[in-house]
Amino acid sequence: MNHNRKNTLFESILNIVRQIPKGKVATYGQIATMVGTQNPRLVGYALASLKDDTTVPWFRVINSRGKISFPQGSDAFKIQYSLLIKEGVRFSDKNIVNLKIFGWSEAND
DNA sequence: GGCTTGACTTACA
């Protein structure tokens, strides 16, 4: 009806990320596919423009290797890591998420 | 309208 094309990929991505259940994670690639793009980088690009006080759970987005996409030791890494831990996400290593990362399916431990 | 930049991914060595 309305030619509201204003719903940019940018908005769509954030919308999807908002729907990731607490305690679960998704990959950039998974989200990219959901919004209909073949470029997972755009997901990261969208998240990068979020403000610090955003309500979007950006920290629930990790890369396809099951890791946080920030250099270990960086502030962003520490923040994301602790937020995930706080939600019950478990790590095998300091960086590898011990969950099934495809979509936000149940943690099959 | 063209060129550069990416919080990525997959493939291969």
Next chain:
DNA sequence: CTGTAAGCCAAGC
């Protein structure tokens, strides 16, 4: 496991 290369495409200048 690590490292390098090519592909992908919206946003911003």
